[in-house]
Amino acid sequence: MAEVSYVEATCLYPGNPIPAVDSLNLDIKDGEFMVLVGPSGSGKSTALRMLAGLEDIASGEIRISGKDVSRRPPKDRDIAMVFQNYALYPHMSVAENMGFALKLKGVSKTERQDKVREAAKLLDLEKYLDRKPKALSGGQRQRVAMGRAIVREPSVFLMDEPLSNLDAKLRVETRANIAALQARLGTTTIYVTHDQVEAMTMGHRVALLKDGLLQQCDTPRNLYDRPANAFVAGFIGSPAMNLRTANLVPGGAQLGNIVLPLQNSVSEAARAAGVSTITLGVRPESFTVAQNGGSGLKLEVKLVEELGADAYVYGSLQGDDPADKHFIVRFDGRVPPRIGEVLDLDVQPGEEHAFHPETGERLG
Amino acid sequence: MHWLYTLAHSQSTGGKLLFAVVMVILFLAVIGALLVLIDRTPRRGREKYQAFLFLLPALILLGLGLIGPIIRTAVSAMTSAEVTKKLCVPRPGHSCLVDKGGKWNNFDNFRWAFTDNDAQYALLHTLLWTLVAPIIATAVGLAYAYAIDKVRGEGFAKALVFLPTAISFVGAAVIWGLMYQQPSQNGASGLVNVVLHWVGLGPLNFPTVGGWRLTLMMIVVMIWIQAGFATVVLSAAIKGVPAEISEAAKIDGATAGQAFRRVVIPSIRPTLIVVLVTISIATLKIFDLVQTFGADKYRGDTLANLMYTTYKQAGLGIAGGKLGEHRSSALAIIIFLLVIPFVAFQVRQMVKQRAAR
Numbered sequence: 123m124a125e126v127s128y129v130e131a132t133c134l135y136p137g138n139p140i141p142a143v144d145s146l147n148l149d150i151k152d153g154e155f156m157v158l159v160g161p162s163g164s165g166k167s168t169a170l171r172m173l174a175g176l177e178d179i180a181s182g183e184i185r186i187s188g189k190d191v192s193r194r195p196p197k198d199r200d201i202a203m204v205f206q207n208y209a210l211y212p213h214m215s216v217a218e219n220m221g222f223a224l225k226l227k228g229v230s231k232t233e234r235q236d237k238v239r240e241a242a243k244l245l246d247l248e249k250y251l252d253r254k255p256k257a258l259s260g261g262q263r264q265r266v267a268m269g270r271a272i273v274r275e276p277s278v279f280l281m282d283e284p285l286s287n288l289d290a291k292l293r294v295e296t297r298a299n300i301a302a303l304q305a306r307l308g309t310t311t312i313y314v315t316h317d318q319v320e321a322m323t324m325g326h327r328v329a330l331l332k333d334g335l336l337q338q339c340d341t342p343r344n345l346y347d348r349p350a351n352a353f354v355a356g357f358i359g360s361p362a363m364n365l366r367t368a369n370l371v372p373g374g375a376q377l378g379n380i381v382l383p384l385q386n387s388v389s390e391a392a393r394a395a396g397v398s399t400i401t402l403g404v405r406p407e408s409f410t411v412a413q414n415g416g417s418g419l420k421l422e423v424k425l426v427e428e429l430g431a432d433a434y435v436y437g438s439l440q441g442d443d444p445a446d447k448h449f450i451v452r453f454d455g456r457v458p459p460r461i462g463e464v465l466d467l468d469v470q471p472g473e474e475h476a477f478h479p480e481t482g483e484r485l486g
Numbered sequence: 487m488h489w490l491y492t493l494a495h496s497q498s499t500g501g502k503l504l505f506a507v508v509m510v511i512l513f514l515a516v517i518g519a520l521l522v523l524i525d526r527t528p529r530r531g532r533e534k535y536q537a538f539l540f541l542l543p544a545l546i547l548l549g550l551g552l553i554g555p556i557i558r559t560a561v562s563a564m565t566s567a568e569v570t571k572k573l574c575v576p577r578p579g580h581s582c583l584v585d586k587g588g589k590w591n592n593f594d595n596f597r598w599a600f601t602d603n604d605a606q607y608a609l610l611h612t613l614l615w616t617l618v619a620p621i622i623a624t625a626v627g628l629a630y631a632y633a634i635d636k637v638r639g640e641g642f643a644k645a646l647v648f649l650p651t652a653i654s655f656v657g658a659a660v661i662w663g664l665m666y667q668q669p670s671q672n673g674a675s676g677l678v679n680v681v682l683h684w685v686g687l688g689p690l691n692f693p694t695v696g697g698w699r700l701t702l703m704m705i706v707v708m709i710w711i712q713a714g715f716a717t718v719v720l721s722a723a724i725k726g727v728p729a730e731i732s733e734a735a736k737i738d739g740a741t742a743g744q745a746f747r748r749v750v751i752p753s754i755r756p757t758l759i760v761v762l763v764t765i766s767i768a769t770l771k772i773f774d775l776v777q778t779f780g781a782d783k784y785r786g787d788t789l790a791n792l793m794y795t796t797y798k799q800a801g802l803g804i805a806g807g808k809l810g811e812h813r814s815s816a817l818a819i820i821i822f823l824l825v826i827p828f829v830a831f832q833v834r835q836m837v838k839q840r841a842a843r
Contacts, residue, residue: 174737176736197736197737210734212753213752222735223739226740
């Protein structure tokens with residue numbers, strides 16, 4: 123059990139003046155499931171490897187249970203890690219793989235066997251203890267990698283995209299299993315993924331990184347409801363939020379054929395920032411069919427994706443350039459519109475997001 | 487066919503050229519006939535016929551160049567007199583075989599190889615070679631390859647130890663002969679004796695060093711040559727070990743030594759075996775080094791060297807001399823039999839490895 127802190131932690135790769143992780147400040151509470159998410163090259167894996175002791179820290183420090191471990195080797199940090207491609211030892215059986223760390227620690231053979239068997243039971247691996255990793259399926263290997271981490275009873279679990287090598291169905295299943303396992307063990311866990319769905323479903327809190335910089339760290343709900351900047355807004359949520367540059371006009375912001383009224387706090391923030399345009403964001407699920415026909419936002423349907431429960435409508439607004447990105451609107455899957463149809467839509471009040479047009483910072 | 491024989495031995499340029507042309511035409515004719523034959527194979531089981539016909543030329547050459555000589559050597563090893571004329575080219579009507587009353591001699595040549603003092607001496611030294619040289623050369627190569635892995639200037643460091651591998655055994659023997667040079671009147675001395683002098687030992691009187699000490703001195707040269715080979719091959723194998731596995735070992739709490747012993751070595755085991763076996767085979771057959779170092783039956787002899795000197799004795803008036811050719815054949819067969827287990831072991835490992843993949 124331990125809390126983890128990054129304090130101004132920076133990682134520089136040789137030959138690259140731009141830090142892979144730049145002055146990261148992050149406090150992870152004891153027992154928390156923290157997800158680091160971001161596009162590739164965002165520094166999320168590097169941040170995890172810094173904590174593991176696999177990357178050197180150029181400046182700042184990393185604390186586990188309040189102790190600075192920045193200069194300690196991995197083995198003195200009391201951590202266990204699950205790698206993306208599992209990194210099982212190919213010449214050892216499942217049991218040997220799981221018990222290797224204990225063996226190195228000098229734990230007696232019987233105790234080792236007990237612990238391995240216990241973990242194997244937890245992960246439904248008992249039948250495979252004598253097999254070599256080669257003789258296992260991807261999902262089984264993934265569980266062995268988990269088992270190897272669990273057996274050690276570390277104070278922190280580190281997981282580096284542990285599900286990315288599984289097929290879609292197994293990934294969803296294992297996602298739930300890992301979350302349940304973590305809840306049961308109560309071990310502080312730091313989990314890296316590029317998949318925002320994984321991040322939202324698994325994390326107690328989610329830290330979003332981009333270009334080595336922390337963008338926002340909050341609960342999934344807050345991240346979704348109040349993204350701190352346009353990047354977070356565009357990254358969290360699937361399909362992504364519609365983001366448009368909109369002119370400020372009296373009474374709100376110009377969006378297609380309508381003037382979308384803005385909340386007072388947004389207008390004030392925009393005025394304070396002295397901007398004449400804003401980056402306006404509306405999630406696909408924030409639309410409804412207009413109540414009083416003819417007065418709503420006009421959207422010409424270009425493409426419809428039917429997913430059963432939902433249908434995603436890709437279309438263009440009045441005055442849109444053909445080069446503009448399609449506007450995406452969620453529709454009830456049972457009554458999907460036809461291509462070419464012009465929809466009449468309302469934006470649910472208060473569900474619009476406004477960002478500074480240059481810095482991308484949230485307004486209001 | 488007599489004209490062909492005359493042509494083959496023609497002295498004039500024109501004749502030689504003509505012979506070359508004839509041979510090329512003959513070659514093409516054979517290939518052409520083969521292709522026609524392949525084309526006409528019956529439809530049923532066609533692949534098998536075709537495979538056989540395509541393999542045939544290689545099989546014939548293998549038979550002539552490898553299997554034939556092995557059989558002849560085996561026969562020679564078990565008989566008791568010369569049967570071939572020197573410098574004889576077989577031609578119609580003439581036999582190169584001369585019956586000198588040779589007969590099966592009840593494995594006498596082998597009995598000699600295992601009971602004669604000189605042969606036992608050579609066998610013992612070959613054993614010493616095979617026990618020491620491959621293991622140390624591989625160990626040195628492995629340690630070096632691991633030490634320079636991912637270090638700046640790795641390529642240069644690798645080239646440095648690989649250079650000796652490119653030097654011929656004879657050249658290496660000459661170079662090390664100078665290294666081992668004993669101090670002369672005017673004080674000039676080989677590097678080894680200089681170093682020995684520094685640490686207060688020696689001097690080593692190289693030309694008169696005998697027995698196993700000369701063997702050890704030659705083994706050093708062998709290690710010097712083979713360590714480069716081992717380094718290059720093992721370095722490639724070490725690079726093939728996924729980085730994550732080493733990282734996982736680090737996180738599992740392994741020290742550098744433990745990670746090396748328990749994770750890296752098992753991962754490169756197949757390559758280690760290949761390197762060990764390759765060097766072992768080269769060591770079992772060691773000849774040029776020993777010959778150039780001037781080893782003989784009195785000091786540092788090996789089986790292959792004895793095989794050569796025994797062959798050279800054939801026809802000399804020394805006791806057992808006329809049996810030289812047959813005794814050396816027996817030695818050749820013994821070396822061959824000694825190599826087989828190594829090769830068999832390696833093949834078995836390879837099969838096992840493939841099954842595990």
